[in-house]
Every structure is written in C-alpha cells, then in structure tokens.
Amino acid sequence: MKETRIRVVVADDEPDVVLLLRVQLEMLEDFEVVGAAATGLAAVDVIRDARPDAVIMDLLMPGMNGFEAIGVIQEEFPDVAIVAYTGVAGDYVRMEMQRLGVALVLKSGSPDGLARALREAVTRRQPS
Amino acid sequence: MERDPELTWLRERVMNVVGHELRTPASTIRGLSDALAGTTDPSRTAELVGALQRQAHRLEQLVDEVLTAAGVMTALPVGAPSAVAVEGVVGEAWTAVGGEPGRLVLHVAGVKVAARPPSVRGIFDAVLRNAVNLGDGSATVDSCRDDGMIAVGVDSPGPPLPDEDIRFAVEPFWRGERAVTSTPGLGLGLAVARALAEHEGGTLTVEALAGGGLRTTIGLPAA
Numbered sequence: 001m002k003e004t005r006i007r008v009v010v011a012d013d014e015p016d017v018v019l020l021l022r023v024q025l026e027m028l029e030d031f032e033v034v035g036a037a038a039t040g041l042a043a044v045d046v047i048r049d050a051r052p053d054a055v056i057m058d059l060l061m062p063g064m065n066g067f068e069a070i071g072v073i074q075e076e077f078p079d080v081a082i083v084a085y086t087g088v089a090g091d092y093v094r095m096e097m098q099r100l101g102v103a104l105v106l107k108s109g110s111p112d113g114l115a116r117a118l119r120e121a122v123t124r125r126q127p128s
Numbered sequence: 129m130e131r132d133p134e135l136t137w138l139r140e141r142v143m144n145v146v147g148h149e150l151r152t153p154a155s156t157i158r159g160l161s162d163a164l165a166g167t168t169d170p171s172r173t174a175e176l177v178g179a180l181q182r183q184a185h186r187l188e189q190l191v192d193e194v195l196t197a198a199g200v201m202t203a204l205p206v207g208a209p210s211a212v213a214v215e216g217v218v219g220e221a222w223t224a225v226g227g228e229p230g231r232l233v234l235h236v237a238g239v240k241v242a243a244r245p246p247s248v249r250g251i252f253d254a255v256l257r258n259a260v261n262l263g264d265g266s267a268t269v270d271s272c273r274d275d276g277m278i279a280v281g282v283d284s285p286g287p288p289l290p291d292e293d294i295r296f297a298v299e300p301f302w303r304g305e306r307a308v309t310s311t312p313g314l315g316l317g318l319a320v321a322r323a324l325a326e327h328e329g330g331t332l333t334v335e336a337l338a339g340g341g342l343r344t345t346i347g348l349p350a351a
Contacts, residue, residue: 016156016179023163023172060148087155088147090140107155111162 006122009035009050011043011069012058012085017107021056021085024111031115038062040069047077053122054081056114057102059093070100081121083114141301145314149303153187190314197300197316204327205246211351212248214239214280218269221252227259231266239271240351241278243328248348250324251332252282254317255344259284261313263341277330278350286341297334297342298322318344 008031010021018036025031035050037043040057041064047055055073059066070082084097084104097104103117157180164176214236222232241248259267263286271280296302300319321344322332330348337343 014152014156016160016183017152019175019179020156020159020163023167023176024159027163027166086148087151088144090143108151111159 005030005032006054006118007032007034007050007052008118009033009037009043009046009052009055011037011040011046011055011061011066013038013061014058017058021114025115028111028115031118040064040066040072043069044072044076047073047080051077052080053125054083054118056083056085056118059084059086067096070102074100079125081118081125083117083121085114138301141299141315145301145303149190149314150187153183153190157183157187193314193316197314197320200250200320200323204324205244205250207244209242209244209328209349211240212243212245214241214248214269214271214278217245217248218252218256221249221256222267225253225257225260227256227267228265232256233266233268235268235270236280239278239280241280241328241348242351243330243348247324247328251321251346254321255282255284255346257317258342258344262286273350276350277347280346280348282344282346283337284341284344285337285339288340289336289342291336294334294336294342298332321346 008025010018010033012018012021015038022033022036025033034052035046037046039061043055043057044064057066057070061069064072066084066086070084073080073082082102084093084102085107086093086104087107089097089104089106094104103121105114105117160176160180160183164173164180167173167176215234215238218234218236219232256267259265259282263284266285268283269280270283271278273279298318298321301315302319303313303315318332318334325332325346325348328348330346332344332346334342334344
C-alpha cells in the first residue's frame with residue numbers, strides 16, 4: 001500500500017453516489033476515502049475531524065449547499081483541495097467555480113477524469 | 129437576436145432540472161455497473177446491486193412523471209363532468225402516493241365538485257404527493273363554498289419555504305430549494321395539477337402556510 005495516498009472526503013446527499021465514489025476511488029489505489037457527508041455543513045465537520053487532502057463536493061445539497069460549503073472550507077481549511085462534482089454545469093456554475101479556483105467535474109465523466117482532477121487539485125494546494 | 133427572457137428562464141430551469149435529476153441516476157447507474165463488473169467481493173456486489181436497483185427505480189419514476197405530464201398536457205380528460213365526492217378522491221389519492229394512514233385529516237364530508245373524475249384525481253395525486261415527499265408527511269384538507277365554486281384547501285406543514293419557491297411553485301420544471309436536494313422529481317406535479325384544474329374551469333393557487341409548509345387551494349365548480 002502506498003504511503004502517498006490522497007485522503008478524500010466525499011460530500012454528496014445521494015448515498016448511492018457516495019458508495020460509487022468510494023468504490024471507484026478504492027479501485028485506483030492512490031486514494032483513501034476517509035469520510036463522507038450528506039450536507040455542506042456536515043462536510044465542514046467531517047473535514048475538521050478527518051483533515052483530508054481533498055474533498056469531492058456535490059453542489060446541490062440540503063441545508064448548506066456546495067457553493068456555501070466551498071466558501072467555508074476555503075476560509076477555514078485552505079490546505080484542503082476541492083473538486084466540485086455536479087450533474088450539470090451551466091454558465092453560472094462554471095464561472096463561479098473558475099472564480100473560486102475550484103476544479104469542476106461532471107458526474108457523467110469517467111472515474112479517471114475525477115481522479116486526475118483530484119491529483120491536480122492536491123498538487124496545486126501542496127507546491128513542492 | 130435578443131432572447132425572450134421568459135424562454136431563457138424556462139430553458140435554464142429545464143436544463144437544471146433535467147440535468148440534475150435525470151443525469152444523476154443515469155450517470156450513477158453507468159458507474160455502478162462498471163464498478164460491479166470490476167468487483168469479486170460478494171458483500172460489495174450486494175451493495176452495488178442494491179444501489180443499482182434504487183437508481184433504476186428512481187429513473188423509472190422520473191420517466192413516469194414526464195409521461196404523466198406529457199399525457200395530461202396533450203390529452204386532457206374528456207367527457208362530461210360529473211359530481212365527484214372530494215373526500216373519496218382525496219382518500220384514494222393519499223393511499224396512492226404513499227401517505228401514512230392517520231396523517232391525513234379531512235374536513236370535506238359531503239363536499240362534491242362538478243368535474244371529470246380523472247382530472248380531480250390527477251389534481252389531488254399531485255398536491256398530496258408534494259405533501260408526502262416535501263412536507264412533514266401530513267395533510268389537512270378543508271373546503272368552503274363561494275359563488276358556485278368549491279375551494280378545497282390542502283395544508284401540508286413543513287419547513288418554511290423561500291418566497292421564490294412559493295411564487296414559482298406551479299411553474300413547470302420549477303423545483304423548490306428543498307425539493308432539488310431531497311426528493312427525485314422534475315417539478316411538473318403542480319403545473320399538471322393547475323392545468324387540470326383550469327381544464328375543469330377552476331383554479332389552483334399556493335401560498336405559504338403559517339408556521340411553515342404550503343397551502344394549496346383548488347377551486348372547482350360546485351356540484
């Protein structure tokens with residue numbers, strides 16, 4: 001088992017999506033899912049406890065949504081890389097993520113694309 | 129060419145709702161089936177199969193919603209109106225949408241409206257489905273008579289709703305803030321219910337319920 005695994009928190013209100021991401025990331029070996037949350041608020045709490053390298057953030061969630069959670073995470077945990085994960089992204093979402101400097105991955109994409117975005121986001125957060 | 133703001137707004141709503149509500153189960157099913165093909169662990173297999181079944185069911189429900197809406201919009205119920213007992217229809221609809229027995233309170237004994245029975249049933253199916261899925265799971269139905277019309281009110285308590293959700297609740301493809309994130313659906317239910325009410329010469333309006341939730345008022349000709 002590699003020592004350099006990327007520790008990930010998954011935030012999505014759909015339990016089946018969380019299961020899928022957990023399975024997909026486990027298959028890739030260099031990731032470890034260390035927590036999951038169904039709301040933006042819960043994601044902040046999980047991140048506080050688990051101190052992951054990255055979070056996969058669904059944008060539409062009850063309570064505190066992904067947009068709001070991203071703001072909080074960037075403020076409180078600037079070392080945690082964020083990848084926004086959404087079913088659809090119109091102009092507003094794309095521009096907003098660009099403004100926040102957050103990578104955006106569509107749920108229709110491949111696991112490889114998500115993994116690549118996570119690795120790149122973590123690398124950007126931890127310059128050597 | 130300048131775009132019609134109303135059409136642009138509708139396009140964005142359709143894109144958002146269809147994109148999120150249909151794409152999520154479709155993409156999840158594809159991913160789950162790929163993951164299933166790559167696992168040999170029996171317990172993981174069972175988890176993935178369970179998730180696949182749930183997502184397939186969800187997709188099926190969404191397709192049913194589209195077909196129901198398309199059916200109503202393109203082929204409204206025909207035939208002569210008849211006297212329809214509201215209490216009976218509401219009770220049947222409550223059961224059909226999965227409402228818990230004992231959580232429906234009726235104050236409509238003996239109230240009858242003059243309408244086509246499939247329209248009345250379609251209206252209450254949609255309104256009560258909202259109560260079950262988006263409210264606290266209870267509903268209270270009352271009525272009053274005014275100038276040849278019966279106004280049937282359906283109170284579905286729940287969390288307070290943003291003004292925007294109240295204002296656009298009956299617009300097609302509008303999904304309230306809470307609905308978008310909690311319950312599968314395409315935002316067609318109340319739009320269909322309103323179309324059916326208007327087809328019967330009536331109205332359907334919504335307002336915030338004091339204390340949180342929604343009050344839907346269906347006006348139909350008295351029998």
